Amino acid sequence: MILTVDLDSEVPIYQQLRDQIVEAIARGVLTEGSSLPSTRALAADFGINFHTVNKAYDLLRQQGLIRLNRKTGAVVALTDAGAPFRTEWTARARTLLAEAIARGLPAEEVLATCRSVLDSFGSTPPEEMP
Structure with a gap:
């Protein structure tokens, strides 16, 4: 897995790391x-600073999405999202x-973009991948 950070980005570094790890899980790179x-x-x-990485891992x-252990370190450990996650995600x-839509993107383009992003991860949820 290759992670990158953009030190000039407005997105905090811990958030960049967190987002890239989530995407790697979604793509099946991390299982x-x-x-x-x-x-x-x-x-x-x-x-x-290692506290920045620690903040990403803690999130x-x-x-x-991960389990932290003194012996094994950070390990991907997917748990069922459940209803609270679904509500927040929605x-x-x-x-x-x-x-x-407010910025003028046509609904068809929004749907096409959603499909394209989903396809980039593979449409099968990670737990159902072979």
């Missing part, structure tokens, strides 16, 4: 049980889609 680099190693690779842990998607 259940995959190990992630240690916070110190990843921080050293990017020349950033992923809170969201049920609200976020609604706002993002509303923004696209």
Whole structure:
């Protein structure tokens, strides 16, 4: 897995790391049980503070995407999203889609973009992949 950070981006570095790891899980690059680099190693690779990496990993842990353990480090450990996640996700998607429509994107283009993004991850959820 290759991660990159844009130090000039308005998106915080911890959020960039978190988002790229989520995308790697969605694409199947990272699967259940995959190990992630240690916070110190990843921080050293990017020349950033290890607390920044720790914040990204903690977000992923809170969201049920990784497990943190002193012995094994950070490991992908997918848990069932459940109803609260679905409700929150739907609200976020609604706002993002509303923004696209409010900015004048035609519904057909929005749907085509959604399909294209989903296809880039593969349409099969990670737990159903062979």
